[in-house]
Amino acid sequence: MTDPRHDHFALFDLPPRFALDEASLEQAYRRVQAEVHPDRFAAAGAAERRVAMQWSARANEAFRTLRSPLARAAYLCERHGQPIEAESNTAMPAAFLMQQMQWREELDEARTGEREAAQALAREVEARRDEVLARVASALDERHDYADAAAGVRELHFIDRFRDELAAYLSDDSTPEGGH
């Protein structure tokens, strides 16, 4: 588990927890890339160039995973034997599904009505997302209830898909940035 060849946290010498200091992660990532990037081995032998490419790709994958709270949470769940399996495991609590339905109806209404309604919905989604993330964080780092964390991650997948749709709608007719 702690072999940097296989474990994302070990690769960056970080504690395997959800709570994470982003600055430390970025610094460790840059440090590792500075050692393993193929540019460091452009004049080396074929074996070293190949190993460098593999390690550098590993570091990129680990950084991508740990940097995103959702991907990091999913990774921790998997690490504790609770894979997310977002495609196959779609059974969600009834209350959650009801809320999703309600959001989608509100978005449909917002499309034909006031822009403010969509903005209010966006704030609500954001607040809900923060709540679920906090629940996942406590499940992982404090309660060590990995099944509950995995359930939270699955909910977040749904929330984020809806959030993307909403963001796409909101940015669609917004004025271009800059120019002031």
Place this chain on the structure above:
Amino acid sequence: MALLQLAEPGQSAAPHQHRLAVGIDLGTTNSLVATVRHGLAEVLRDEESRALLPSIVRYLPDGTTEVGHVAQAHQASDPRNTIVSVKRFMGRGVKDVAHVENLPYDFVDAPGMLQIKTVAGIKSPVEVSAEILRMLRRRAEQSLGGELVGAVVTVPAYFDDAQRQATRDAARLAGLNVLRLLNEPTAAALAYGLDNAAEGIYAIYDLGGGTFDMSILKLTQGVFEVLATGGDSALGGDDFDHRVYCWALEQANLSLLPPSDQRLLTVKARAAKEALSSKPTTTLQARLSSGQWVNLSIGADAFAGMTQHLVAKTLAASRKALADAGLKAADVKGVVLVGGATRMPHVRRAVAELFGREPLTDIDPDQVVAVGAAMQANVLAGNRIVGDDWLLLDVIPLSLGLETMGGLVEKIVARNSTIPIARAQEFTTFKDGQTAMAIHVVQGERELVDDCRSLARFELRGIPPMAAGAARIRVTFQVDADGLLAVSARETTSGVEASVTVKPSYGLHDDDITRMLAESMGSAEADMQARALRELQVEAKRLLEATQQALATDRDLLDDAEFNRIAARMTELVERAGAGDTAALKLAIDRLAHGTEELAARRMDRSIRAALAGRRVDDVLAK
């Protein structure tokens, strides 16, 4: 022989002498070569002290070629055989090329990439580009007084895999050892960042002759991290010329023109565009082959008006790159202008307005890419100076995926992923007893396969017959630091493993390259063999030096048996290198390379641990 003088295994080799390496900006309109000499990057000039080599190649009936200014002088008199802006055709089919009806060439639509029929035979854009690169290589070797160890060749950041592959093939065809394909805006950022020791978010707006790139970079303590890139690989200064050309046709009531007049009027249109960068009005005068005179006056405002939609396209791509990076225009600390087309005042105004700040232009926009490429080439060739360290982390510009049921695309690698990257995804069979699976690799952002670029098709065969859905086919995409893709597929449930690795079909096969090399050098097979042997000897030397270096620093990672095995293979390689047997030498190289793989892995492990331990020491010191 001097080539293989070495220290004893385990002892430090002699300090490296300076290795000759260059950066090449292979542009749509002009190309340049630069190098680092005495610690300073400089553009290398021809005998007449000109830095820019027009990217123009003329084919003559006797099979010889003219490149650069000489070819440029004939572009209107011999338009069919004088190829301009060949970069637009790299990795492209006839249907991909805009305004093909206005081009004077005799196109042949070959699979994957178009070809051009010239008086000297059918030429691929790869061969035409190789002529330009060969010229630059000659210029560099003459001015540096020796053979090049390698070159960094730049490509537009928005180039897809087919275009990158074609560029690398052209460089190989020109006899260059490609150290790296480097994205043009990243090269420019390197030149700027090191000049100014910049930190923060920078945007590079690169409008060249035929391509547009917008890259957003984050600079932190010598690390150049590309956050997002956007652009259009078929939008550049040429399109502005074309607008003026069309306008001139309209104004002068002209319709179909012979090729020489088309070329003449295009040249005049470009001259008018360039004149308007420094004055409010200019005239466009040309005498057509019919004897008719075209005499038109054009103002800067009219020019800005007729090309506004092109500028708008670049701004849209810039906003998209910003959004992909999760940033706003106000987050950007500096905007760098790259490419000759950014001299147009209305382009500068538009960029300044988008970012709310005046763009930086201190380095010549024509030279900045070559300068950055030269700096990177110097480091990659092994001329690294301690303390003068930087790292480039670049991204892939367009998503990569596979065709799935119903002509839909399943994305495997998302655009703006940092490279190198390796990602795998599992698929399964959909019929009972299915023993083969077709794999179609595509690149692009759209949902439908038909809207993306097809890169490669191959078939995984030999899957043991199983019930539908029982097979587990793992498809792995690997993008290396040059941004080049390799795909492999493997059935994982059964003991039987079928696997295949492909290079995208737009690239040339190795035997094509060898054949073209032979043709271009007009040499006999014996020459080719001598060349192959010499290349292997260079490779052997490089491998021996690298192994020597590894043993000098990390001998303790090996037990005696392991050390002796490597030492024996080194001795074997030294002997083979002197013997002149190509096949035996190749084998000895492979044996040593293979024999040092575990050492390479352990060394990497050690350096990562050391790097992270260093961080802890720093933290302690900071407190």
